[in-house]
Amino acid sequence: MKNVVLIPGDGIGPEITNSVTTILEKAGADVNWVRAKAGLTAHEELGTPLPDETIEAIEEHRIALKGPLTTPVGAGFRSVNVALRQKFNLYSNIRPAHTLPSIESPFRDVDLVLFRENTQGLYIGKEQWIEEGENKKHSEAIAVVTEEASRKIITAAFEYAKQHERKKVTLVHKANILKLTTGLFLEVGRKVAKEYPEIEFEDLIVDNMAMQMVMRPRQFDVVVTTNLFGDILSDLASGLVGGLGVTGAANIGDDAAMFEAVHGSAPDIVGKNLANPLALLFSSLMMLEHIDQKAVAENIRKAIYKTLVEKKVYCTPDIGGEGTTSTFTQAVCDNI
Template sequence: MHLITLIPGDGIGPEITKAVTDIFAAAQVPVQWEEQNAGQTTFDQSGELIPQTLLDSLEKTRVALKGPITTPVGKGFRSINITLRQKYDLYQNVRPAKTTEGIQSRYTGIDLVLFRENTEGLYSGLEVFDERLGISDSIARITVEGARKICRAAFAYASKHGRKKVTLAHKANILKMAGTIMINACKEASNEFPHIVFEDKIIDNMCMQLVNKPEQFDVVVTTNLFGDILSDLCAGLVGGLGVVSGANIGDDMAIFEAVHGSAPDIAGQGKANPTALLRSALMMLHHIGEHKQADRLEKALELTLQDKDKCTGDLGGKASTTEFAQAIIDNLDK
């Protein structure tokens, strides 16, 4: 039995979280949830965005499943997601993007995984504002060690999962020092994994290539801001944020999450699509070694996605969150 921290989040978070836990229970997945929360709801109740009880749970379980979380805007609070990533050095943001039968997309044949450096770059929080001059400076901190870690992680993943190519997206023609650090780090990793093809592309060309011919890419690695943008672009290629998974992984902790927003406008209405959180939970199962259970649930999800009568509204159906989850349960082992 695996003990997992469960963070339902805000807005539609509790609804999609319940859908996932109901599916896991029906499938008898060997996990035990330890529920803790963070975000706007927790702040309203206790005055804390990230309670110590949540941190204690994470440090005990080392694995979490997290729903969408709202950080209050305009009150000086730092992003909860960034705080957790930096506190626990969750330096890999891993975002698969794959076309799936039953999910509408303009493309076919996409099966790529993006590795975004998750703790440095322009998200380091190094900002200075000179009020007298009206100048804001934001520092994109790139370290040699951080670059080595994310590039090696991308190559190691490619090797482990039978992927053939790693593409680095960078801007070394303008950001010469930062770009060079990333290129050199990838070249080092490439030497360690010589059976993996390595290529690099300038970020603006990379965006065009992703739209023109996304099926050419396999594993993509990049810095924090570029990865933030590219990961949503890739999600758009395969159906949107509501159908893709996400993970924040370090050397000894991993938090798997739905990467879409908390959608407070539809909270409590039974309209929410739990696919993104479920797929993130399946990534989690692979991470903890429950591969057969993950594959079993993925098959049930894919069967359900092909039956529009059983899908939620954003997927072209009329089913509620609960009805969609029940359809996945009904499709287990078919």
């Protein structure tokens, strides 16, 4: 049995976590949950958004499944998500975007996987104020891109393409303007691509990429990019298939992994039995595949798809149904 650290999170987190653990138990997943706290709830209860006990649990077990966390905007504590990714060097953020049955979208047959470098770029948080005199403010932010980190994420994207029989990797950059940082990323990408001659390689400037994704998303297969661009484009990719509520996410390093729902904590619907657990559920399937329980993951995926076809009765209102968290959970369990 595999020990997995379970962080329910804030807001609707405990509700969707309960749904996911119920479904995985029904499917026979060989998982032992080690419960831990993080986020605003932990901050209010324990005085810190990331308790030492939670870090120690992840250090011991190396796998975590995490619900949504609340991060204050502009002030307050720093993002726990970023802190965990940097603490455990979870350099590879993986965000699949697949067209789902009965989920409304103007796009069909979207099937792309976005790899985002997860530890560098502007998200290292190196910012400072520069004094310019009275009544003047000047702020600066520093972006860091290294050859080593670039090679790791780009290689991860190519390895994924190879293992999943994907045909193309698209590298996204802004090397026409940011010549040293994303220029280095592009340079490394071209070198890595030569090691995988069987996989088509292309590079696109980020603004063109954004346009192409909303015009012809089916042309993309595996996409790899830097931290900031990946943050933006992965949400855009989710929007192509129905939003953040229907897409999973993984953060994987060399010796640890965290799987999470990247949508918000939705405090307005807490306790109303209306929370959609699909994002965390798809993240949990990525987790099951990571720990070599692929058959269980595929069984659950088939049950989800069957439930979505019957969504009017069972699914939550945000994806066009008239059901609740409970009816969706029960329907998936019945379809397993």
